[in-house]
Amino acid sequence: MGWSLRTIADLSDSEFGQWSKLLEERAGIQLTSMQKSLLQSQLSIRMRELGYDSYSDYYSLVTDGLQGRLEWSILIDRVAVKETSFFRHRASFEYVRRYLQDKINNRQLTDSFDLWSVGCSTGEESYSLAMVVNDCFELAQLDPYYGITALDISSTALAKARLGRYLPRAIEQMTAEEAKRYCTVCNDGSYEIVRKLRDRVCFTHGNVLQIRDMPEVQMDVIFCQNLLVYFRRWLRRDILNSLVERLKPGGILIIGLGEVVDWEHPKVTRVNNETIQAYIRHEQKKQ
Ligand SMILES: C[S@@+](CC[C@H](N)C(=O)[O-])C[C@H]1O[C@@H](n2cnc3c(N)ncnc32)[C@H](O)[C@@H]1O
Incomplete structure (x- = not known):
């Protein structure tokens, strides 16, 4: 045909x-x-x-x-709806910044700092996270291992994300300082995310419904915004329960504000901040 x-x-x-x-x-x-x-x-x-x-x-x-x-x-x-932007919900990213800065100041960093961007679309969310983390480590003059795993069901979105090239309009969501530090202008007028950030992000194809079959890596930060909103309420809760199991003790889960209203879990506490919807996993009790 x-x-x-x-x-x-x-x-x-x-x-x-x-x-x-x-x-x-x-x-x-x-x-x-x-x-x-x-x-x-x-x-x-x-x-x-x-x-x-x-x-x-x-x-x-x-x-x-x-x-x-x-x-x-x-x-x-x-x-699939793939709408996204850099620093889409700025307050959530600033919360990640404060969280990491506190960890650095209190000398609570472990061997690696691991983040997961779930439903990453064309990569703007994942690179925004990389910028925040890089800012914190550069300011503290530290060079530890950090990495962002980014997951999406859409292959074309992932291909664009891996390329790391964006139209000038997309870059407007960054501050001038962020754009200057983390992008280079290409001959065709598009902006490319600098290699040192691109190297930190691993884009993977996957379905969040199959989260239980994915490798059991523990994360410091799980960022899952504007994805659960497309799912039924029971499924949102089910996925959140699985995400909690992927958090390191003391790790944070950040979802879109208002995306889930009636969920709680015995291993996490909601962060007391009305501008974001974040949950922190309890530290393990000492035996
Ligand atoms: C609206 S975008 C949100 C992008 C980004 N998280 C943000 O907040 O800007 C939703 C993304 O989730 C992806 N998605 C939808 N269903 C999915 C699934 N079952 N597993 C993984 N990704 C999925 C879509 O392909 C799309 O890229």
Whole structure:
């Protein structure tokens, strides 16, 4: 089959239900009926590219075998909301800065300082974290190991993140000082994140729903913003429970303000600061 100009019919309610179920089962993403036209346009663009005109034939392709797995990864790229920016919620990043500065001042650093950016999209969040951490260590004239693991389900977002190149408009979210220290201007006018930060971030493809199967690395900081909001409430709580298990004692989990309202966990305490939503893991009790 090849590219086709044939008109594709509207997505019926039952077809919308079938596709929504698939997206929710596989990626956690819950679509509202308002997003039906968005889904329809993404499906039909992809179907035209492949020469399909029936949603059910395309559904069979996506759900069948190895080719289906490849097609699924293309589809999820198109459907996932990837909106992001540098220092998107500045207060959350400034909290990470104070947290690390306190650790440095109180000589509480361990062998490495490890961060996890969950649902990192095109990398702006991960590089913002790297800037904050680098600022703190440079100020303290320390050079310990630190690294940011960044996870996303979208391969195209990750490819862009790895490249580390952004339009001038994206850089406006940084202060002039941050832009000067951490970006170089390319010949085409885009801005590239400096290598010393890019080397600190490892972008990995993965699905947060499969978090229990991921390597059990313990983190100082887990940053998970504007992802849980697309999931059902029970699933948000379930993922947060798993994230808590990935925190070092004394580590912090930062989510988007108001993304989860009714969650608590015996191993963490919410940080007393109304401008952010952060949780700190209790230190282990001495035996
Ligand atoms: C709206 S963006 C948020 C980006 C960034 N965290 C921020 O706050 O600016 C949500 C990201 O989560 C990713 N995502 C959606 N479902 C996911 C899943 N099940 N596992 C991993 N990433 C997922 C999307 O591909 C997208 O890049």
